Amino acid sequence: MSLDQPLDPSLRDTLAQAVKEGFDDQIALTQEFVRRPSQRGEEHALQDFIFAELRGRGYQMERFAMDPEALANHPGAGKWSPQHSEAPIVVGIHRPREEAGRSLILQGHVDVVPTGPAHMWTDPPYGAVIRDGKMYGRGAGDMKSGLVCAISALDALRRAGWQPAATVYLQSVVEEESTGDGALMAHIRGYKAEAALVPEPTGETLVRANLGVIWFRVEFEGIPRHVSEMGEGANAIDAAIRTIAALRELEMAWNDRRGEHPLFGEMAKPINLNVGRIEGGEWASSVPATAAVDFRISLLPNWDVKDCAAEIEAHLKAFVSGDPFLSNNPPRLIWNGFMSDGYEQPEGTEAEAVLARAHEAAMGRPLEAKATPAYIDTRIYALFDQIPSLCYGPKNALSHGFDEYVEIDSLERVTLSIALFIAEWCGLEPVDPA
Amino acid sequence: MSLDQPLDPSLRDTLAQAVKEGFDDQIALTQEFVRRPSQRGEEHALQDFIFAELRGRGYQMERFAMDPEALANHPGAGKWSPQHSEAPIVVGIHRPREEAGRSLILQGHVDVVPTGPAHMWTDPPYGAVIRDGKMYGRGAGDMKSGLVCAISALDALRRAGWQPAATVYLQSVVEEESTGDGALMAHIRGYKAEAALVPEPTGETLVRANLGVIWFRVEFEGIPRHVSEMGEGANAIDAAIRTIAALRELEMAWNDRRGEHPLFGEMAKPINLNVGRIEGGEWASSVPATAAVDFRISLLPNWDVKDCAAEIEAHLKAFVSGDPFLSNNPPRLIWNGFMSDGYEQPEGTEAEAVLARAHEAAMGRPLEAKATPAYIDTRIYALFDQIPSLCYGPKNALSHGFDEYVEIDSLERVTLSIALFIAEWCGLEPVDPA
Numbered sequence: 001m002s003l004d005q006p007l008d009p010s011l012r013d014t015l016a017q018a019v020k021e022g023f024d025d026q027i028a029l030t031q032e033f034v035r036r037p038s039q040r041g042e043e044h045a046l047q048d049f050i051f052a053e054l055r056g057r058g059y060q061m062e063r064f065a066m067d068p069e070a071l072a073n074h075p076g077a078g079k080w081s082p083q084h085s086e087a088p089i090v091v092g093i094h095r096p097r098e099e100a101g102r103s104l105i106l107q108g109h110v111d112v113v114p115t116g117p118a119h120m121w122t123d124p125p126y127g128a129v130i131r132d133g134k135m136y137g138r139g140a141g142d143m144k145s146g147l148v149c150a151i152s153a154l155d156a157l158r159r160a161g162w163q164p165a166a167t168v169y170l171q172s173v174v175e176e177e178s179t180g181d182g183a184l185m186a187h188i189r190g191y192k193a194e195a196a197l198v199p200e201p202t203g204e205t206l207v208r209a210n211l212g213v214i215w216f217r218v219e220f221e222g223i224p225r226h227v228s229e230m231g232e233g234a235n236a237i238d239a240a241i242r243t244i245a246a247l248r249e250l251e252m253a254w255n256d257r258r259g260e261h262p263l264f265g266e267m268a269k270p271i272n273l274n275v276g277r278i279e280g281g282e283w284a285s286s287v288p289a290t291a292a293v294d295f296r297i298s299l300l301p302n303w304d305v306k307d308c309a310a311e312i313e314a315h316l317k318a319f320v321s322g323d324p325f326l327s328n329n330p331p332r333l334i335w336n337g338f339m340s341d342g343y344e345q346p347e348g349t350e351a352e353a354v355l356a357r358a359h360e361a362a363m364g365r366p367l368e369a370k371a372t373p374a375y376i377d378t379r380i381y382a383l384f385d386q387i388p389s390l391c392y393g394p395k396n397a398l399s400h401g402f403d404e405y406v407e408i409d410s411l412e413r414v415t416l417s418i419a420l421f422i423a424e425w426c427g428l429e430p431v432d433p434a
Numbered sequence: 435m436s437l438d439q440p441l442d443p444s445l446r447d448t449l450a451q452a453v454k455e456g457f458d459d460q461i462a463l464t465q466e467f468v469r470r471p472s473q474r475g476e477e478h479a480l481q482d483f484i485f486a487e488l489r490g491r492g493y494q495m496e497r498f499a500m501d502p503e504a505l506a507n508h509p510g511a512g513k514w515s516p517q518h519s520e521a522p523i524v525v526g527i528h529r530p531r532e533e534a535g536r537s538l539i540l541q542g543h544v545d546v547v548p549t550g551p552a553h554m555w556t557d558p559p560y561g562a563v564i565r566d567g568k569m570y571g572r573g574a575g576d577m578k579s580g581l582v583c584a585i586s587a588l589d590a591l592r593r594a595g596w597q598p599a600a601t602v603y604l605q606s607v608v609e610e611e612s613t614g615d616g617a618l619m620a621h622i623r624g625y626k627a628e629a630a631l632v633p634e635p636t637g638e639t640l641v642r643a644n645l646g647v648i649w650f651r652v653e654f655e656g657i658p659r660h661v662s663e664m665g666e667g668a669n670a671i672d673a674a675i676r677t678i679a680a681l682r683e684l685e686m687a688w689n690d691r692r693g694e695h696p697l698f699g700e701m702a703k704p705i706n707l708n709v710g711r712i713e714g715g716e717w718a719s720s721v722p723a724t725a726a727v728d729f730r731i732s733l734l735p736n737w738d739v740k741d742c743a744a745e746i747e748a749h750l751k752a753f754v755s756g757d758p759f760l761s762n763n764p765p766r767l768i769w770n771g772f773m774s775d776g777y778e779q780p781e782g783t784e785a786e787a788v789l790a791r792a793h794e795a796a797m798g799r800p801l802e803a804k805a806t807p808a809y810i811d812t813r814i815y816a817l818f819d820q821i822p823s824l825c826y827g828p829k830n831a832l833s834h835g836f837d838e839y840v841e842i843d844s845l846e847r848v849t850l851s852i853a854l855f856i857a858e859w860c861g862l863e864p865v866d867p868a
Contacts, residue, residue: 116716274720274721276720276721278722279714282547282710282711283548284708284730284771286835287708289836290551294718401657
């Protein structure tokens with residue numbers, strides 16, 4: 001089958017059948033993924049498992065480490081911190097017999113965010129329990145199941161006797177939840193293609209645009225005393241609380257400018273400043289000497305992340321200079337993660353048209369696109385390779401929350417959709433040339 | 435020498451000479467104390483060192499553990515928590531040949547509060563460095579040096595050929611900085627005397643009254659989500675910050691009632707609510723699910739600690755019921771340390787008169803008394819034994835802070851003062867009966 005031919009209409013049903021035949025295995029594989037804890041820095045075992053799974057399928061494999069120096073020289077890199085993962089990036093490579101079609105990167109991240117207290121989950125966070133058509137677990141939605149959809153789409157093609165007629169890179173990355181350095185490392189390593197698809201849980205829609213994200217930490221040091229000598233406000237925790245309030249003003253100001261991007265201007269509050277973590281003090285009866293707050297803030301796709309970081313710094317400085325305690329005990333601002341621009345996936349690309357046809361064939365309804373106020377690794381390919389970079393995946397809920405889940409039915413539909421996308425974008429050649 | 439005789443006027447100079455002769459050893463011993471870290475739960479090595487030191491001086495020794503059950507049944511006990519120290523209480527017992535005088539408890543605590551970051555100290559926190567007439571270190575002031583003053587006062591008497599003509603208990607306790615359970619355990623164990631002296635660093639004054647203290651912890655749990663779905667205020671750290679503000683209102687209301695005690699009514703703000711410790715969240719990009727804040731608040735000596743605790747609980751409950759997020763996710767209030775009434779040392783006791791004479795003889799100026807807005811273990815003896823309970827000790831600064839120190843000169847004066855107090859209160863008998 002070459003690109004000049006439209007997809008054989010019977011291919012849809014053939015592939016639907018092939019996805020269905022493999023679906024029990026696909027769900028079992030998804031559970032294997034979810035059951036391997038893979039918080040930041042813990043992804044080693046899962047990445048090795050994926051390496052073995054892909055090699056078992058006959059892909060040529062590469063596995064490589066982060067290159068902190070190369071990352072530091074790249075404008076899209078997150079800021080290195082002691083928490084940065086040292087887990088490898090895993091790439092499975094399919095090369096066709098004849099490079100007839102368009103090449104493709106299929107990418108997913110395996111890192112997950114912390115679970116929070118296990119008692120706040122109905123089931124164990126890494127249990128991958130299936131109930132009422134949903135698989136529950138940290139990473140079940142975001143985004144282990146999506147990565148398995150991509151693997152399973154290729155499995156389904158092969159089950160039907162086909163393989164892509166172009167190079168396909170199956171990239172399993174880390175650090176998506178903290179810096180984006182995993183995907184960036186694959187890019188720096190030199191993996192290039194004519195389109196990228198990242199099956200994040202998008203609710204079966206295409207992401208039209210997403211926000212940039214900045215992580216920063218503010219560290220406070222004060223002069224502790226016995227609480228009986230405590231002066232008003234002269235303590236690090238109180239200083240941190242005042243600073244949080246001051247940064248909320250910046251958040252409000254940025255949201256007031258949301259109209260600068262048409263897709264986000266319609267949202268009530270697209271920009272969120274999240275106070276994700278706080279710690280301070282040591283002893284109930286001592287005035288706290290230290291405090292630290294970890295922040296995450298987002299920015300519109302048409303803003304420059306460096307300008308935004310400068311604005312944060314200036315806003316903080318102005319507040320500090322007017323605060324009696326802080327001006328004498330200036331806090332330390334540390335960029336410790338994401339330093340990422342947003343991106344927009346322009347309408348009208350051929351890749352999107354192919355995905356739209358695949359989606360409609362798989363789902364029986366047109367593909368919708370939406371802007372999402374989150375970070376997604378597709379920005380790497382959109383910004384730095386300038387290729388169509390499609391974020392499209394299954395229906396989930398409660399990402400980063402308790403009882404995170406993905407809808408099982410959706411996994412089957414999305415797998416078929418991806419298989420059909422690969423078929424048309426890459427073209428197909430028979431697995432067995434005979 | 436019996437109680438019927440006034441102190442021999444020459445005794446002052448004899449004892450001053452004896453204190454001076456032992457002073458190098460006293461300072462070296464104080465350094466040995468300071469150099470043994472003894473934060474809560476870490477006091478084992480220092481208590482064993484003190485046990486050996488006192489036994490070496492010929493005291494009869496007892497060493498005993500906390501009895502959680504007995505403590506739980508006592509109204510003055512702090513609330514048990516997993517952080518409660520398991521270090522022993524050490525008592526050195528002097529028994530006279532003839533029980534002619536008045537018995538005495540000399541007590542100090544060896545537990546110290548956390549040091550904070552070592553880089554914020556000029557010298558290592560446990561270095562016991564001496565410079566410009568001051569010894570620096572965590573616990574140098576509060577209150578290892580005071581305990582050594584008491585030991586050294588008895589050493590000086592002995593050097594001059596005398597020993598107390600009454601039973602003296604030298605009590606080295608723990609848990610003074612968190613529950614007061616160390617001193618209370620000695621009381622429950624049955625150690626009783628006709629007066630108690632606790633050489634806390636009071637700046638060579640007598641404590642006339644001190645405040646009660648309550649420790650409590652408030653734990654928050656919320657529903658975390660991906661920050662892109664974050665609703666207003668629906669996160670545990672924001673909830674903690676709002677709750678801190680609500681409890682500051684209670685602090686203000688209590689301070690408005692400070693006139694209910696004459697000694698504290700003159701202070702601008704005797705009641706302090708200290709936000710000593712906070713922790714919350716796990717991940718910059720997740721809405722925090724949990725937060726916890728450790729509070730310390732004080733109360734006037736004529737207030738009842740149980741009423742105050744009930745008032746805190748009611749105030750918190752009222753705030754929570756009016757907060758949309760918290761009313762659906764009510765925080766947990768935990769009493770996790772001090773639950774202590776304050777006390778007042780009434781004027782006009784014979785013990786105070788004896789101390790005043792000793793002080794004036796040692797220092798050449800009259801004894802002053804003051805109220806202090808802190809917790810002190812003397813409350814155990816004042817409240818539960820109803821005996822004169824004297825808190826009196828050296829000049830220090832920066833208790834609980836960086837570069838905490840005690841003034842070396844003051845240690846010599848206070849040691850003499852305590853020796854003279856013992857001489858008159860207990861009476862003296864020759865060490866060598868020959």
